[in-house]
Amino acid sequence: MKTFATLAALSLAVSDVSAHYIFQTFDAGSAAKSPAFKYVRQNTNYNSPVTDLSSNDLRCNVGGASGAATEVLELKAGDSFTFGTDTPVYHQGPISIYLSKAPGSVKDYDGSGGWFKVKDWGPSGGQWTMQSTYSFNIPSCVPAGEYLVRIQSLGIHNPWPAGIPQFYVGCAQVKVTGGGSANPPTVKIPGVFKESDSGYTANIYNANLNSYVVPGPSVWTCGAGDNTPAPSTGDPATPTTLVTSSKPAEPTPTPTPEVPSCGTAKYGQCGGISFSGCTSCASGSTCNKINDYYSQCV
Numbered sequence: 001m002k003t004f005a006t007l008a009a010l011s012l013a014v015s016d017v018s019a020h021y022i023f024q025t026f027d028a029g030s031a032a033k034s035p036a037f038k039y040v041r042q043n044t045n046y047n048s049p050v051t052d053l054s055s056n057d058l059r060c061n062v063g064g065a066s067g068a069a070t071e072v073l074e075l076k077a078g079d080s081f082t083f084g085t086d087t088p089v090y091h092q093g094p095i096s097i098y099l100s101k102a103p104g105s106v107k108d109y110d111g112s113g114g115w116f117k118v119k120d121w122g123p124s125g126g127q128w129t130m131q132s133t134y135s136f137n138i139p140s141c142v143p144a145g146e147y148l149v150r151i152q153s154l155g156i157h158n159p160w161p162a163g164i165p166q167f168y169v170g171c172a173q174v175k176v177t178g179g180g181s182a183n184p185p186t187v188k189i190p191g192v193f194k195e196s197d198s199g200y201t202a203n204i205y206n207a208n209l210n211s212y213v214v215p216g217p218s219v220w221t222c223g224a225g226d227n228t229p230a231p232s233t234g235d236p237a238t239p240t241t242l243v244t245s246s247k248p249a250e251p252t253p254t255p256t257p258e259v260p261s262c263g264t265a266k267y268g269q270c271g272g273i274s275f276s277g278c279t280s281c282a283s284g285s286t287c288n289k290i291n292d293y294y295s296q297c298v
Contacts, residue, residue, distance in 0.1 A: 020047035020091075023151050023170025025084035028075055032084025032133045039073045039172045040083075041066075047086070049155065049166030058190045059111035060150065060171035067107045067148075067173050077179030078140035083151045083170065088132040090268060090296070091155030091166065092204055094214040095121040095129055097136055098150040100186075106146035106173045114186025115150065116220045123209040130268075141180035141222035149174055154215065157269045157277075159203040160195075183226045187217050205277040264297045271295030 022043070024036040036042075044063030052058075056065065075081060089095070097119040102109035119136045121129035134151060148171045155166035193200065197215040204212075263282040264270045270287040271279050272295050281287050281297035289295045 020049065021085045021087045021089055021153075021168060022047045023083050023153075023168065024086055025082075026073065026149070026170075026172035027082050027084070028073065029080055030082050030133075030135050032082050036086070038071050039174075041070050041171045041173070043170070047168075049168050051164045051166055053193050053195065054190050056110075056112075056190065058167055058169065058193070060148065061169045064169075064171055065110045067109070067171075070107065070173050072106060072146065072173045072175050074175045074177060075138050076177050077138050077142055077144070080135055080137045081149065081172075081174075082133050082135040083172070084133050089130045089153055089168075091153065091157045091168070092128050092130070092268070093154040093156040093165070094123070094199065094212075095134060096152045096154070096214060096216060097134070098152070098189075098216075099139075099142070100148045100150065101143070102146045102148065104146075106148060106175070109146075109148060111148055111150075111171065111189065115189050115192075116184040116186050117217050118219060118221070120214045120219055122214045123204075123212050126209045130265075138174070138176055138179075139182070139184075139220075139222050141182040142176060142184070143181055144177055144179045146173070146175050148172070154200075156200070156202060156204055158272070159205065160201045165200055180222070182222060184220045185217070185226065192216050266297050268297050269295065270297050 024040055024042075025032045025034050026039040027034050041060050041064040043061035045061065048062075050057045050061060059065070073081075083097075096117055098115045098117050100109075100111055100113055100115045103113065118139055121134070138149075150169065150171045153168040155168065158164070193215050195201065197213075199213045199215040202212060263280050264278045264285075264287075265282050266285045268281075269277065270281055271289065279287060279295075285297040287295050287297055
């Protein structure tokens with residue numbers, strides 16, 4: 001009986017972590033084609049999230065404090081880059097990209113210096129950017145040197161405080177050539193994210209997502225000034241896989257048959273303890289129970 005209980009608990013744990021994702025590739029341009037962890041620091045917690053707001057693991061994930069075994073990709077200031085995942089992101093919440101300049105070799109840098117944010121993918125019309133690749137550019141005005149490029153997915157699919165928001169993080173190592181002399185304002189990680197942040201505590205199933213504010217500093221852009229970061233933006237930059245809020249706008253009445261009130265897209269959450277969102281899946285998907293706390297459209 002004890003053996004059965006142990007096996008059942010192990011099975012639940014495996015099922016739970018299988019519902020996550022890892023940022024594991026990084027490349028110049030718009031294709032994610034390099035081997036996993038060639039330029040991204042390899043984490044040691046498989047695909048589990050970081051949830052402790054005071055942990056240094058928020059910087060580059062568990063096991064990501066050193067980049068000694070990770071290669072450095074050379075990019076010119078202004079060049080585009082792409083992060084890739086092992087499986088598409090399907091926890092609802094914002095995606096952000098940060099940079100931190102190493103004082104010397106990025107391989108030896110633990111991310112304890114200052115970070116500045118260059119991109120947010122927030123909600124747009126009640127929808128989230130949920131993809132397997134995320135592309136952006138090295139700001140053309142940043143000084144030459146070696147940097148950590150950090151991507152962060154903040155999963156707020158299980159509303160706080162019953163559920164704890166989940167950080168999925170990856171750090172790539174780059175050497176930037178060219179560039180300018182900008183000195184963007186920076187923040188510290190950990191420290192910048194707080195339980196009082198509205199974007200951390202938001203219940204995405206009954207909140208007005210049009211007023212959602214992505215946690216962390218505002219997005220900084222070239223020309224915004226060294227001390228006045230530009231407003232944060234949630235506009236998607238690339239085609240997206242969308243998951244709708246559980247309370248979409250009511251459709252305009254038509255003589256056609258009635259449309260279901262909701263339909264969660266494939267890979268979205270559709271059930272679980274404390275879940276109050278849409279429990280129906282879009283056409284072509286069914287709601288599959290992963291564990292007591294998480295069901296997913298597949």
